[in-house]
Amino acid sequence: MQSNAALEYDYTVAKLFTYTTILFGFVGMLIGTLIASQLAFPELNYLFGEYGTFSRLRPLHTNIVIFGFTISGVFATFYYFGQRVLKVSMAESKFVMFIGKLHFALYVLLAVGMVISLFLGMSSSKEYAQMEWPLDILTVVVWVLWGVAMFGLIGMRREKALYISLWYYIACFLGVAMLYLFNNMEIPTYFATEGLGSIMHSVSMYSGTNDALVQWWWGHNAVAFVFTVPIVGMIYYFLPKESGQAIYSYKLSLLSFWGLMFVYLWAGSHHLLWSTVPDWMQTMGSVFSIVLILPSWGSAINMLLTMKGEWNQLTDNPLIKFMVLASTFYMLSTLEGPIQAIKSVNAIAHFTDWIPGHVHDGVLGWVSFMIMAGLFHMAPRMFKREIYSKKLMEAQFWLQTTAVVLYFTSMWIAGITQGMMWRAVDEYGNLMYSFIDTVTVLHPYYAIRALAGVLFLTGFVMFAYNMIKTMISSRELTEEPQFKSPMA
Amino acid sequence: MDYRALQGYGSFFMSLFLVVMLYGYIVYLYRSEKKGERDFEKYGNIALDDEITSTPVEDKSASERLEEEDK
Ligand code: HEM
Numbered sequence: 001m002q003s004n005a006a007l008e009y010d011y012t013v014a015k016l017f018t019y020t021t022i023l024f025g026f027v028g029m030l031i032g033t034l035i036a037s038q039l040a041f042p043e044l045n046y047l048f049g050e051y052g053t054f055s056r057l058r059p060l061h062t063n064i065v066i067f068g069f070t071i072s073g074v075f076a077t078f079y080y081f082g083q084r085v086l087k088v089s090m091a092e093s094k095f096v097m098f099i100g101k102l103h104f105a106l107y108v109l110l111a112v113g114m115v116i117s118l119f120l121g122m123s124s125s126k127e128y129a130q131m132e133w134p135l136d137i138l139t140v141v142v143w144v145l146w147g148v149a150m151f152g153l154i155g156m157r158r159e160k161a162l163y164i165s166l167w168y169y170i171a172c173f174l175g176v177a178m179l180y181l182f183n184n185m186e187i188p189t190y191f192a193t194e195g196l197g198s199i200m201h202s203v204s205m206y207s208g209t210n211d212a213l214v215q216w217w218w219g220h221n222a223v224a225f226v227f228t229v230p231i232v233g234m235i236y237y238f239l240p241k242e243s244g245q246a247i248y249s250y251k252l253s254l255l256s257f258w259g260l261m262f263v264y265l266w267a268g269s270h271h272l273l274w275s276t277v278p279d280w281m282q283t284m285g286s287v288f289s290i291v292l293i294l295p296s297w298g299s300a301i302n303m304l305l306t307m308k309g310e311w312n313q314l315t316d317n318p319l320i321k322f323m324v325l326a327s328t329f330y331m332l333s334t335l336e337g338p339i340q341a342i343k344s345v346n347a348i349a350h351f352t353d354w355i356p357g358h359v360h361d362g363v364l365g366w367v368s369f370m371i372m373a374g375l376f377h378m379a380p381r382m383f384k385r386e387i388y389s390k391k392l393m394e395a396q397f398w399l400q401t402t403a404v405v406l407y408f409t410s411m412w413i414a415g416i417t418q419g420m421m422w423r424a425v426d427e428y429g430n431l432m433y434s435f436i437d438t439v440t441v442l443h444p445y446y447a448i449r450a451l452a453g454v455l456f457l458t459g460f461v462m463f464a465y466n467m468i469k470t471m472i473s474s475r476e477l478t479e480e481p482q483f484k485s486p487m488a
Numbered sequence: 489m490d491y492r493a494l495q496g497y498g499s500f501f502m503s504l505f506l507v508v509m510l511y512g513y514i515v516y517l518y519r520s521e522k523k524g525e526r527d528f529e530k531y532g533n534i535a536l537d538d539e540i541t542s543t544p545v546e547d548k549s550a551s552e553r554l555e556e557e558d559k
Contacts, residue, residue, distance in 0.1 A: 007540055159534060159547075161545060241538070246532030246536055250531050250532045251521070258510060278492055
């Protein structure tokens with residue numbers, strides 16, 4: 001096949017997923033900010049009747065930010081750099097192009113179904129797997145279409161070796177596929193009760209401890225294969241490309257990849273410490289969680305070393321700032337997680353606010369920062385215009401960094417206070433505090449977290465505005481920038 | 489020995505096996521580069537030089553493509 005002169009990468013599908021990333025990011029974080037405020041000011045629970053209560057909104061928040069925002073970001077970046085690292089254009093195959101568009105259409109259908117059904121309170125009640133079975137089936141279809149598009153492109157490639165970022169995306173594809181299927185084995189209650197139950201409401205096929213184990217095998221690997229693996233893939237592409245520096249050590253990246261794959265799958269039982277699962281399994285969960293520091297830091301340090309000798313870029317280019325901070329937050333949360341997985345620490349941390357604190361230094365500082373940086377990098381290349389405003393980007397960076405710090409520090413203090421108060425006993429062995437005592441003490445920290453939410457959301461609106469302006473009215477570029485993204 | 493203990497031992501030996509594999513991989517990576525059989529670092533350039541017109545770091549060679557088209 002001779003490539004004709006006018007052949008270009010085709011970003012149609014990447015653009016579509018970029019729009020949904022922005023949309024779901026906004027909605028998901030808006031709901032996040034609302035539920036954070038509800039925890040501080042309970043009256044806010046009664047704004048929209050049953051649809052506005054914390055319990056209804058919390059799964060909406062988690063599902064929208066995970067399956068809406070993050071997964072859209074993964075798809076958008078895949079359809080962007082997937083072509084580039086394989087050196088093949090979507091335009092070269094009508095089939096792959098069609099699959100990509102179908103993938104997007106069904107994904108939107110799924111997202112709408114998810115939002116409506118969760119608002120209506122339809123839920124199979126397993127965390128991060130709340131969607132009912134018809135939507136689960138649609139999820140499988142959407143996922144398979146992604147696989148077809150991915151392997152379709154890989155089949156057509158000019159570049160023989162698969163770049164490391166693609167390894168991570170393939171792992172994301174396979175890992176989620178396997179775990180999602182296992183965890184969502186469920187039966188509509190109608191069939192389990194000889195007609196008494198409902199067609200639309202299902203229960204898990206596993207029961208008791210087994211159900212919990214499968215649930216957290218999935219639950220933790222949702223963290224692994226959605227919040228970690230593809231995001232590492234993103235930074236391995238976007239940081240080198242934006243800075244013009246090849247990965248510090250490609251061998252280390254391969255090694256960290258396999259290390260991560262070996263270890264991550266066995267860490268899920270750290271969600272079930274001190275529960276009814278066998279002791280050896282709990283210990284295994286703890287041990288594997290601690291070993292996990294190695295491959296995680298392997299990638300993060302590799303990224304920081306990629307900037308070796310080029311640290312001046314940190315001051316010139318806010319995009320580099322986003323990415324360097326992201327890998328720093330990745331290091332923080334992959335150190336914090338293992339600490340929480342130590343059994344004695346877990347005895348204090350479990351069920352407290354330290355856990356959402358840990359979650360959000362990862363998802364805000366690492367996942368969101370990396371996705372936004374990726375989309376910023378893609379924008380001038382996809383829309384052939386420079387980024388609308390560097391100043392706005394700088395302001396967004398500082399605002400959101402402040403927000404993340406406020407979020408996790410307040411939750412650290414809240415969580416540890418809570419954990420200590422719950423277990424405090426007087427000289428006779430009676431509990432010293434009742435639950436409401438902790439709630440009263442924690443109020444200021446909840447208020448700080450709500451403020452953090454407002455700041456982070458404001459930053460996200462700045463991001464969205466900057467992106468939209470870039471798409472429609474920024475200065476046009478005559479040629480594609482090679483490394484540093486041009487910005488006004 | 490009940491099946492739980494078996495699961496425990498199974499998990500232990502599987503981990504051991506995987507650790508050996510992983511260390512084997514490290515040795516393989518560095519040794520093959522030292523012997524000059526492979527160069528892994530060049531793959532880093534796939535991200536930097538990724539125009540559709542750029543020459544692939546490792547061409548999925550013309551002959552290979554032809555072979556596939558013949559099939
Ligand atoms: C404006 C930003 C955000 C705010 C204010 C916020 C707030 C919250 C709140 C209040 C909770 C419930 C905590 C609890 O039940 O005690 C929560 C849970 C959660 N959020 Fe967010 N969130 C934000 C952004 C995000 C983003 C961007 C992601 C992912 C990409 C995310 C992922 C999660 C997850 C996974 C949980 C469940 C944590 C757990 O079960 O321990 N959040 N969030």
